[in-house]
Amino acid sequence: MKRVTIHDVAETAGVSLATVDRVLNGRPGVRKKTIEKVKQAAETLNYKPDVFAAGLAKKRLYRLHFLLPNGPNAFMEDLTHEAMSHAETMSGDRMHV
Structure with a gap:
């Protein structure tokens, strides 16, 4: 559609x-x-x-902050790794993670 x-x-x-x-x-x-x-x-x-299109027109930068606990928890380690991986990918989309 x-x-x-x-x-x-x-x-x-x-x-x-x-x-x-x-x-x-x-x-x-x-x-x-x-x-x-x-x-x-x-x-x-x-x-x-489309709020993202409007933000792009205004050269707006979107900032996302994730607070993740430290520790030997495998799930949290995976979540941290994924967040960091997506942060690199999203930097070209006017997003700062």
Whole structure:
């Protein structure tokens, strides 16, 4: 199933991407009639904002902290190893673990 984007909302509403952005983020400068068209298109398409895409556009870095107990527990050692392994992989995805 294809994810609905603001491009789809803009096309359905017959407006620009900038207008969709202004409406969805509550910015001024859009006529009431246009606001309703955009909101109706978003509802019809079941548009859900992608918080990660928005974060990428804002060059946001996501930080994740894991607190794991030390000790000779094999499960905790495996969990620590996996967390460290994923931390290296996720660094390219604007995530710092």
